Amino acid sequence: MPTRLLRHTVIALTIPLAAACARAVEVNSEPSTVYAIEVYNPQSVDMVVSYDDGNGTRTLGTVRAGTLERFVIAAPPAPRIQLTGRSSGGRTVGPLSVSLS
Secondary structure (H helix, E strand, O other), X not given: OHHHHHHHHHHHHHHXXXXXXXXXXXXXXXXXXXXXEEEEOOOOOOEXXXXXXXXXXXXXXXXXXXXXXXXXXXXXXXXXXXXXXXXXXXXXXXXXXXXXX
16 A cells, blocks of 8 residues: 555655656747857956847856867847957957848
């Protein structure tokens, strides 16, 4: 009898958890334009790179000093963005206008 009660309890808890996880999934059938950009950091310090596509600023990630990183930008409203880099010390580079193609 305890095994049967345990099985019913597990099933009762699994269904709401599965439903809660499913709410975070977004399904979109429309194709979106995706762009890849490469950012080279010639500075001697690491830079956190972000972009503004007219809908607000979004962080892409960190580009280490003297390295090249590749980032993906999905479905911007227009193929033109403003790219900015900021060091941990507050030093800023940009904004730089970038045309995506």
